[in-house]
Amino acid sequence: xxxxxxxxxxxxxxxxxxxxxxxxxxxxxxxxxxxxxxxxxxxxxxxxxxxxxxxxxxxxxxxxxxxxxxxxxxxxxxxxxxxxxxxxxxxxxxxxxxxxxxxxxxxxxxxxx
Amino acid sequence: xxxxxxxxxxxxxxxxxxxxxxxxxxxxxxxxxxxxxxxxxxxxxxxxxxxxxxxxxxxxxxxxxxxxxxxxxxxxxxxxxxxxxxxxxxxxxxxxxxxxxxxxxxxxxxxxxx
Numbered sequence: 001x002x003x004x005x006x007x008x009x010x011x012x013x014x015x016x017x018x019x020x021x022x023x024x025x026x027x028x029x030x031x032x033x034x035x036x037x038x039x040x041x042x043x044x045x046x047x048x049x050x051x052x053x054x055x056x057x058x059x060x061x062x063x064x065x066x067x068x069x070x071x072x073x074x075x076x077x078x079x080x081x082x083x084x085x086x087x088x089x090x091x092x093x094x095x096x097x098x099x100x101x102x103x104x105x106x107x108x109x110x111x112x113x
Numbered sequence: 114x115x116x117x118x119x120x121x122x123x124x125x126x127x128x129x130x131x132x133x134x135x136x137x138x139x140x141x142x143x144x145x146x147x148x149x150x151x152x153x154x155x156x157x158x159x160x161x162x163x164x165x166x167x168x169x170x171x172x173x174x175x176x177x178x179x180x181x182x183x184x185x186x187x188x189x190x191x192x193x194x195x196x197x198x199x200x201x202x203x204x205x206x207x208x209x210x211x212x213x214x215x216x217x218x219x220x221x222x223x224x225x226x227x
């Protein structure tokens with residue numbers, strides 16, 4: 001089945017640690033996105049990528065990093081510089097032509113312990 | 114700054130009635146608007162897209178209107194069912210960005226009781 005897969009579903013991070021969230025899609029989509037969701041707030045864009053080996057900062061990129069070495073994969077690293085990382089992280093993909101729907105993964109809930 | 118507002122209070126509705134949700138925006142000229150459904154602990158699922166030159170779109174029991182003068186979209190669920198209980202998000206996209214970035218509202222929770 002075509003879709004977008006995020007892993008892990010739950011992730012716990014200690015203070016000062018970097019953690020990486022995985023996102024893989026087999027929809028042959030060019031564009032991929034990372035959003036962060038906090039209670040009572042809309043999804044906020046962290047990073048997005050239009051093509052392989054290229055990505056741009058979204059509205060809240062500080063403390064995060066990404067890579068796009070393959071079309072299918074867009075991992076997100078939450079670094080120790082992110083002061084409030086506890087949130088629900090959502091990866092999405094689309095054809096990237098605009099005016100089209102986004103397909104979302106099931107999300108990763110990150111908690112700082 | 115750009116702002117997208119959805120009713121923050123949950124909408125409680127009886128089965129069989131029509132649920133109407135509102136999405137208002139300011140300082141934005143969207144080329145299209147989308148509605149998504151999100152269940153607890155899961156990613157959003159696309160429902161409908163309406164373009165700036167369209168007034169209304171329908172899909173089964175769902176209807177969306179888009180008024181660019183009022184800067185508002187209304188989302189209707191007719192003959193609502195308990196299975197429709199979820200949070201509904203509106204999202205706006207702009208032609209100035211052709212790569213599908215979306216600005217999301219915080220969502221409105223709908224609770225349909227039998």
